[in-house]
Amino acid sequence: MNSHAPNMRPVIRQLDEAAANRIAAGEVVERPASAVKELVENALDAGAVRIDIAIAKGGKALIRVSDDGCGMTAEDLPLALSRHATSKIDGSDLLDIRSFGFRGEALPSLGAVGRLVLTSRAQGFEAAQLTVTGGRLGAVRPAAGNRGTVVELRDLFFATPARLKFLRSDRAETQAIVEVIRRLAMAEPYVGFSLTDEDEGRVLFRADAEQGDLFGALQTRLARVMGRDFIDNALAIDASRDEISLTGFAALPTYSRGAAVAQHLFVNGRPVRDKLLTGAMRAGYMDVLAQGRHPAAVLFVTCDPHSVDVNVHPAKAEVRFREPDAARGLVVSALRHALAGAGHRSSSTVATAALQVAQVEPQRPSYQAPARPSGAAIAASFGFQAPGFSEAPSARVEPEPETDATEAPLGAARAQLHENWIVAQTATGIVIVDQHAAHERLVYERLKAQAAANGIPAQALLIPEIVELSEADAQRILSIADELAALGLVIEAFGGGAVAVREVPAMIARIDAPRLIRDILDDLADQGSSDRLRARVDAVLSSMACHGSVRSGRRMTGDEMNALLREMERTPKSGQCNHGRPTSIELKLSDIERLFGR
Structure with missing residues (x-):
């Protein structure tokens, strides 16, 4: 018996708006840092050049975001707190996204799980204020204020107390908020940011608006956010291919970190955590990093909005490229070219x-x-x-x-x-x-x-190794057969889901071909590409050297x-x-x- 099936036929009901908003809040607002991200992105979309954020108790008790953007009128406020109401798109083309927000879910979701006060004034209009408590809207009232918007959110998740149990300590939540503001500040060097902890009365982060050309402004902003050492040891990246451009700064290999904490990726100005781009960055630094070290880089991918789908996750932290190979290839080649140009330079x-x-007595590192x-x-x-x-x-x-x-x-x-x-x-x-x-x-x-000039010598196997795979995996590995052959691994279809390994790289004394094939398939499934065989060949060349x-x-x-x-x-x-x-x-x-x- 199916434990999920009730004894009686269930009745389909229409959820009320308050319940729907609380469900949406669970997707959009995972923690205080998520709320800060949504509100600051709204301010950026409004054209703000100064954004001030104040928090208390790690954002659980208070989040206040003030901006000097275009503001809203009294008539706009109730609509702004309705689900799927937005000024960012008209709904005719969901691929032509040129703003941070477009779903129209953030404000109603926050109002459903907290106590929200929205005060705004548009140029030529009087300021107005609207209060929302646990999804219940109050009346629009006159207010005092300059042009722009102030969103004050108190008692986050008071309407869904179960969510509070999953939040971390005030210190951990505060650090997550700082990281959100740092990432957004990197993407917007011409905007000033400040983050204040009202409990302690101290400024946690501050970056005034930068001046000059974009590269110069970005360099100055990154020096403030990432530290002077990063910029002093970074290489400027500026490359383009197939209508995709890549700019930013990548640090020298000897300026590396013990974890991937100094890797920041942006697509059309939006901070993302994308496996394809992260894998491309790792491939770009292949064979120049010590074991267990991670590169430091701030990279901006810019392309036509129709070439990338940002509507694949409610938090918009993931993207999907229409031509992933072009994006990955650009990142890999640009990084390798920049690192090669650095020559003998060390950090x-x-x-x-x-x-x-x-x-001091030096300690010998382990490699x-x-x-x-x-x-x-x-x-x-x-x-x-x-x-x-x-x-x-x-x-x-x-x-x-x-x-x-x-x-x-x-x-x-x-x-x-x-x-x-x-x-x-x-x-x-x-x-x-x-x-x-x-x-x-x-x-x-x-x-x-x-090896690049003459190719990797291959050694034919006396008896080909047959690797049994699913038909889908066989097609996937055969789709890169030419690339593998250039590295000395020759495979061909063997019927059904099997592939035959005919030749292997001669320089690798012992090779477990079936395991290597499956590892490459894992890389393809996870990242869309694989540098595993290239890394094996390079490791042998490195040992020979x-x-x-x-x-x-x-x-x-x-x-x-x-x-x-x-x-x-x-x-x-x-x-x-x-x-x-x-x-x-x-x-x-x-x-x-x-x-x-x-």
């Missing part, structure tokens, strides 16, 4: 950390060792020694004119310490280079370039050290080794003098 925080531990490739691959990799080295050199360095090498970015080699550290003198300080880490990246980039590069403990001549420095300056991504460690640290003379109290 300034590396030098800061070095200075901080100059008088995951790369997988060891086959013996033949290791032997072949020794042919990739850097130019000018006495042991198995395979490249040439053009003679440079006799100029003062201290003017070069990485300076002139002056000493080698403990047969591992190259000390170079620059015009403004010194650079310390980890010779093995630096040469490892140089050899790795050469191996990748060779590690075994074929200059070892720690190797004594180098002055010419060899300078040859290494010059090649670092020419090689993309040479600021970090294959495992994400910095290859060099630059110390300014002023920093060194400060260590000695000068």
Whole structure:
């Protein structure tokens, strides 16, 4: 017997408006931060250039949002508190969304679960006020006020007390509100924001409206919100493809975080948490981050509103692109291009950390060792020694004119310490280079370039491996067969839902083809794409580079050290080794003098 089936035929009833609003509030307003987000987005849609937010008890007792936007008239107020009443769209084209809000659910939902007072004044009209308590509307009354709107929400969820049990502490809810305002402030550099905790009488966040061109205003705003260190160590991103543009800032790999807390993505100005874009960002930083580290970036995707559906979730935190591959490809290529252009540059925080531990016993960080490739691959990799080295050199360095090498970015080699550290003198300080880490990246980039030019060698299996899949999964994996073949994995249909693995990458000594196929399918289902095989191939190339590069403990001549420095300056991504460690640290003379109290 079905436990959900009643003994008698159920009667279909029309829910009253108050119940419908409380149900809608459960989707739109999950916590105080959700209410703040909806109200601040309404203020932005109204054209506000100054938005002030006040909260109490983590937003549970009070949320007040004041703006200087276009405001509303007395006749508008009751309509604004009706479900699905909005000024943002006319309903004729639900894909042409050019505003934050468009559902017309936020205000009636908030009024259904709290005590809401709406005061507004439009240019040329008198101010008016309307009160809503638990979904019951009061009468519109005259009020005093400047142009704009003030929304005051007290006792959130008093009408649905069960929801209060699921809220976190006042401190946690306050922090969630701060994060919402920070994200919206990043997207709107020309708007001023302030967030005040009325319990403690202190300003939790403040950002005045910025001036200048958009890139300059965004840079200044991000310095306020993300911190000066982020901007000092970030690369400007400005790329476009197929009518999609990508702008923003992405930090150097050596300026990374232990969690994905410094990743902020926006689509047409709307803060989103999108798996496709997050996966694209991860792919863009592939092979330049240490194990367990996460990139920091603030990226803005801009496209025609018809190319992206923002109406897939009530909170509008998720989006769906009409051409997801184009959006993902743009993010990946733009990030890789920017990181390659950074060359030998390493984040300034590396030098800061070095200075901080100059008088403290340093702790050696733990890094995951790369997988060891086959013996033949290791032997072949020794042919990739850097130019000018006495042991198995395979490249040439053009003679440079006799100029003062201290003017070069990485300076002139002056000493080698403990047969591992190259000390170079620059015009403004010194650079310390980890010779093995630096040469490892140089050899790795050469191996990748060779693989890209000649393809990944494939090894035919004596007996093809048959992988049984569902028909849907088989079609999905076969749709990227050409991409997999370029990486040395050759598959073909074998009837029904099965696929046959004919060839595998020759450089990977042991490969579990069925497991790899299923892992790639998981990536495709979760992110719409997969870099798993590319990562496996790169891991082998990285290990080959590690075994074929200059070892720690190797004594180098002055010419060899300078040859290494010059090649670092020419090689993309040479600021970090294959495992994400910095290859060099630059110390300014002023920093060194400060260590000695000068």
